[in-house]
Amino acid sequence: MRSIHFISGLPRSGSTLLAALLRQNPRFHAHMSSPLAGMVDAMLGEMSDRNELSTFITNEQRRRVLRGLFDGYYGQEMTASVIFDTSRTWCAKLPVLSGLFPDYRIIACVRHVSWIVDSLERAVQKNTLRPSFMVNFDTRGTIYNRVEGFATGEGILGYSYNALKDAFFGEHAPHLMLLQYETLVRDPAMAMAAVYDFVGEPAFNHDFDNVHFDVGAFDDRTGMPGLHAVAAKVQARGRETVLPPDIFRRFENDAFWRHAPSNIRGVRVV
Known part of the structure; x- marks a missing residue:
């Protein structure tokens, strides 16, 4: 029986890089965001009391329908024994996931928020004609x-930031691990060892000098060429911010996961 775990967290914080590394393990499947989170939302709505026939739907039927979405989406042709499904929405869905997959783990990718905003703005400026x-x-x-x-x-950053706090401070936080982008690019071996330990899988020897992940066609279609591009070598790269100083300072203190007294659920932060 295959296991299913989740990648979530903040945008521009390493989730694509994490998926690219996990894909090196032939036992694993990982990719950029899938449509499953949206499908779960849609089905929850259709099975709610806004549907006059919902009186005929039990919670056990709801669970079977939602689990069926995962079974149908990944199918029997998926040979990987461990699946990592990616969506920033998953951090807002820990209570639902806990009812579907009791043994799941969710790895939330995070990053200094000022540099997330910088990366988002940089991506927009890079594609000024689109x-x-x-x-x-x-x-x-x-x-x-x-x-x-x-x-x-409801913004690309604000929603995922609120969802992350929802997961971090909520009762299902034991399912959650935060993986800092800064750790992933500076010490990828340690970061990946922590991921494997968290999901309970045997260690794997990753190649951090030859990382491959190509979704260029998807990025082109969304008008953001190169948005999910991953460099072949995992390493930290310094740069100057494109943000005005007041914007950069606005988000300087928003990395709540770095404030140990705030970690009331004992979430693992790597």
């Missing part, structure tokens, strides 16, 4: 407008 879904294809905004959009509760 308005981005990340800013709702708005061509009129300034960097300040864009950052406000990123950070709202």
Whole structure:
């Protein structure tokens, strides 16, 4: 019987790199975001009381339907014995996942928030001739407008940040591990050893100098060429920020996971 775990967390924080590394293990399947989280949301809605026939649906039937989505999506042709499904939404779904897969683990990728905002803005500026879904294809905004959009509760950063806090402080936090981007790129061997230990799988000798992951066609279709590009060699790369100083400072203290007294659930932070 195959195991299923989840990759979630903040955008631009290493989830694609983590998936690319996990894929080196022939026993594992990992990829960029899948549609399963959206499918779970849709089915939960259809089986709720807004459907007048929901009176005929038991919670056990709901569980079977939702688990069936995973079985159907990955299918018998999926030969991997361990699946890592990726979505930033999963951090908001720990209670649901706990009812479906009692032994699951969720690895949330995190990063200094100022550098996430920098990376988002850098991606937009890199593709100035192709308005981005990340800013709702708005061509009129300034960097300040864009950052406000990123950070709202429904924004690409704000939603995932709130979902991360939901998971971090919630009762199902024992299923959660936070993997810092800074750790992953500076000491990938230690980071991956922690991941394997957390999910209870035997160690694997990863090649951190030859990482391959190509979803260029997907990125081109969304108007963000290179958005999920992964460098062949895992290493930390310094750079200057593209953000104005006031924007960079705005997010400097938002890495709550670095404040040990706040970690009331004892979440593992690597």
